[in-house]
Amino acid sequence: MRTLRLLLEKEFRQIFRDKGLLPILFIMPMVQLLIMPLAANFDVKNINLAVVDRDHSTYTQQMVSKIASSGYFRITGYYTDYTPAMHQIEREKADIILEIPAHFETDLVRESKASVYLAADAINGTKAGLGSAYLNTILGDFNNEIRMKWLPTKAAAVGTIDITSSNWFNPEMNYHLYMVPGILVLLVTMVGGFIAALNIVKEKEIGTIEQINVTPIKKWQFIIGKMIPFWTIGMVDFTIGLLLARYVYGVIPVGSLLLLYSFLSIYLVALLGFGLLISTYSDNQLQAMFVAFFFIMIFMLMSGLFVSVDNMPPWAKMITKLTPVTHFIDVVRMIVLKGSHFSDIKMQFLYEIAFAVVLNGWAILNYRKTA
């Protein structure tokens, strides 16, 4: 016990004296937490629309002003010909072209039917899909309006369907509520897992680990002595981040903080096991960094933080399942936004415990061999 206390004393002293490390541990994550959510905004609004109006009638003008006032679209050009509108698409100035053919108004009145043409830049599928869906809805509304004006009596024998939609857990559709907790997890991961890995490899590189190995310090004491400080730092970082999220972004966890923190504490153990594993496989900090880089990239893009896991192919979903971060991001969002209970997330708990056991076990086995 005394040995462990001495080790902890040493680690904390070293960490708090490292003027280069402290900002990386405490300031950098918080700065990122403040900036990243501002940049990470998926919200499809401000769809740029180029209008090709070959009709120039009262209706087309009403239609365009209705679209413009919907709040979703920004009219970036109003043309009489298709070519300049297409140029707008090519230069990424416009996302969708709305083309109103000549005689639109006359067709509508005389033939009782008229077409409009939408052409969407579908490279960004989401934007194209949502944009044309919005546009369709607006056109439908507009259609109803003019129909009501011309034929005020309801002619339809069949009733209309009235759709009401409600958005649970996040009625204001606030994107920050979704992103901030996830980003916080990623930041804690980088600090907890990778700085810890680098820290252990550093002792290897300097040679102090050799000295430790000839002392009566047991392996487990050394490992625990390394883990506790970074575990604590992870907890502190998460707490600071949660406070920032609350006071800056208004993210107030709905669910139980106790549940959140118990998951966090297991997660950190799993993560530190991962860091330890990296350190046992690397001889110097450079190698450790390469490995860490590779995994951070996978963690970032495959954890469901930025790109939803649900849409991935089955084999990719398997990979995400084998990534500890995925489960924690999932759980943080569930607890913070939905107030999920233990019974809702027990699978994730199981996964994380399994990660903690396997990663640490593997690391300790491997550590024995190399030391």
Next chain:
Amino acid sequence: MKQFMVFVRKEFYHVFRDRRTLLILFGLPVMQILLFGYALTTEIKNAEIIIVDHAGDMASQQLTTMIAASKYFDINARVVSDEDIYKAFKKGKVKCAVVFPSGFGNDLQHGQTAQIQIIADAADPNTAKTLTNYLTAIIGDYQQQISPTANVPMRIEPVTRMLYNPEMNGSMNFIPGVMALVLMIICTTLTSVSIVREKEMGTMEILLVSPFKPTYVVLAKAVPYLALSLIDLIIILLLSVFLLDMPIRGNIILLFLESTLFIICCLSLGLLISSVTRTQQIAMMVSMMGMMLPTILFTGFIFPLENMPVPLQVVSNAVPSRWFYVIIKAVMLKGLGIGVIWKETLVLAGMTTALLIISIKSFKTRLS
């Protein structure tokens, strides 16, 4: 010139004898292009949905069948109470629910307004919005189907065309982004480490006391990486075309020239990093950890740049991959020529020149 080639050859040896570097140079891009190329997509497929059918009549069943038949939705369960929806949402698998109130079909048949409620799990607002839209579209279709068409006068019929990507391949947006990201990180990191390594090992001093001009030392460092990055580029393009089904619609030579420009730009950035840092570790920290996040965020392939606050949009202009992303989309996917992308090309060229000048300058001043 002969001396220069000697240096270049030495650098090639360095690279080819270091298995780890080779692995990073070729293994990493291949893995990441494949992994992210296949996995990353925003296209929603088979989202799990709950149907709460209080009506249980023909209309509600027909509509349910239509929802089930769409590729966007998988019906997870038919439950009876709101409480069940709440529980399912909390578990996190089900993303939305459709509620038919009792008498739904009845209302519809008797020409009244029939209510239908869509409840979305808006924890992820983006998915919620998309799913709501899809459902609205399906319900709209159903309404069209049951309304005798002749009865609806003054119909505006929107005809939609999806340009460049008619199959709505959801990863089309990501692959050029991942290409830009991978090239940028690889090129920057490797060059930045390579010069600092010589500094750290003390071999740089030896090079500098040789009669060789410092500028050439720097350039000789960059040449092998340029060659290797071009090989990388070819591999990445082959993978994208043959495995990921990406089209190359534009001029392939233009694509190559633009990519080369981008690679040189990243190499110059790497040179700059390495001439201002002291150790490999710091150089790595800066070029990997420091660059990765800005590159992911500011290239614009995940989050639309125009959604960002103005200061961040300004910052994004300084990220080379942001410009390359526009170029590669234009040339590869849209089949456009230099006439459309000359501005982006100029920006990249300008950045490259500036970076090169600054890095060679700072390299020189470091000597005195």
Next chain:
Amino acid sequence: MSEKAIVCKDLTKRFGDFFAVNHISFDVDQGEIFGFLGANGAGKTTAMRMLCGLSYPTSGEATVAGYNVFRQQEAIKRNIGYMSQKFSLYESLTVRENIRFYGGVYGLSDKQLKEKGDELITKLGLEKEAKMMVGSLPLGWKQKLAFSVAIIHQPRIVFLDEPTGGVDPVTRRQFWDLIYDAAANGITVFVTTHYMDEAEYCNRISIMVDGRIDALDSPANLKKQFDAASMNEVFYALARTAKRSAD
């Protein structure tokens, strides 16, 4: 002292086909200063690591401080001190904190730590520097400090792996005074070095060539045996026979 500090019989370490250490046998007496010489790559460090319990021998027998290197590595660790080529104190801890840490790890009580620490600091003349970060001390002082810390728990044996590399001659002389002090206190000193003048200070030395021990005796006897004027000549005579290239 009758009891041997190190007994080593046919100790071997093999990596694949390569015999890093090839059946070496020797004894070291308690309180002796034993020089362990050899060219780079001769297998000194590997042998030393086995004796310190850092790696398992492939075959052979050895006891260190009476404990078996196969089965009682932990007991060995409690009874030895070790100082490696690489500086092994924590640079971002102060002199006192390093003493406290390493001493504490060997089970010294707070009171002992205080006494020993004071004694050590006075002896090295580090009173003013006691609260300074070790990283800011000059190299010579660091090495002397590292040695003093390595024997703070009064081990039976201290292993020194090229302790004086890169240190100026005056400091080296002072360092050897510390070694003599330790030996006088009954601590066995097992030291590797490349400096032949240092080899002359040892009671006995062994010279390793290609994983074997080719010579083992007191410096005076070795010089006689090889008909050499200095240890340098002895060393050259033996090192020339090496087949392995130094790495």
